[in-house]
Ligand code: ATP
């Protein structure tokens with residue numbers, strides 16, 4: 001029945017004279033999300049986006065893809081009627097209502113728009129006449145202009161369009177409208193969710209993963225690539241930097257007190273991530289940290305980690321409970337992959353009793369013992385990184 005979709009957006013509608021940038025980004029994200037599903041025509045028109053579907057398109061698959069495009073507030077499946085002539089048009093709208101609603105015991109309101117102001121009827125006239133036709137044909141339907149359960153929208157242009165269904169979109173802003181940031185992506189539950197959330201506000205995502213072969217396996221690395229692929233369904237293509245962290249980790253392990261390992265390691269991860277971020281034009285870092293979740297995420301520890309960063313660090317999960325994070329992970333389909341039992345690089349080097357209130361003075365002192373080789377090691381890690389484009 002449906003051969004097209006009308007896409008409505010909320011927040012991006014209010015962006016003043018930059019509005020066209022948001023609309024173009026949304027159109028491009030929609031095109032990107034549908035590119036593997038067929039040959040759709042996506043066009044921008046007066047405050048919304050219109051998608052015409054190929055003959056053989058799959059309805060469910062298309063709606064699912066659109067529900068992952070940030071910036072969409074509502075998805076309205078549209079039936080196209082190949083005429084603007086009044087009689088056949090009213091009949092076709094009636095046929096639509098009959099086919100779409102088996103039980104027609106509901107209240108409705110007609111809404112109409114004309115593309116061509118020369119059309120012989122005004123919009124209010126279209127509503128009144130069309131409403132009268134429907135009431136006659138379906139006596140069980142009732143009009144309620146204030147609080148209808150169904151709004152039946154008819155638009156008359158060079159063809160006619162009717163729609164009445166509204167499927168919620170994901171909300172947010174189109175990716176690409178708010179700069180780029182670097183996600184520290186581990187194999188856990190939290191960081192993919194953090195990336196998803198920041199990207200929902202229109203931010204393009206690059207990612208960095210630190211691995212420590214042979215302490216972490218090829219499978220652990222594959223898991224991170226898989227997670228990047230899962231979130232790229234929302235964020236669009238992700239450039240994933242895979243950094244070999246083994247030598248740095250072993251060096252820290254060798255030189256520093258073991259209860260400070262995690263904090264010092266995290267400080268080096270941030271330093272390296274920041275260098276890659278700056279090279280890539282990213283305006284911030286993103287982590288999956290949440291206050292108190294583990295020893296390295298107490299306020300003291302977060303302060304110690306944060307101290308080495310110049311770029312802002314975005315931590316969208318900072319005040320989330322684990323269960324709330326899990327709920328989102330399930331919704332975006334990363335949870336199953338995140339809980340696969342492959343070790344990540346931190347678990348191997350964690351101390352039995354890590355510090356929960358690291359003192360910066362003590363940490364600075366410990367890091368002094370790395371001075372001899374650490375800069376060179378960081379440089380090697382940066383130079384030898386592997387880059388995977390995930391989409
Ligand atoms: P997650 O569930 O995201 O793995 P976590 O609860 O295990 O987080 P930590 O291991 O303390 O917490 O990591 C905190 C944050 O640091 C992660 O959310 C992630 O952003 C980043 N991070 C940790 N390990 C790595 C890694 N190996 N590579 C890249 N980023 C990492």
Ligand code: MG
Pocket residue numbers: 186187188344346
């Ligand atoms: Mg982790």
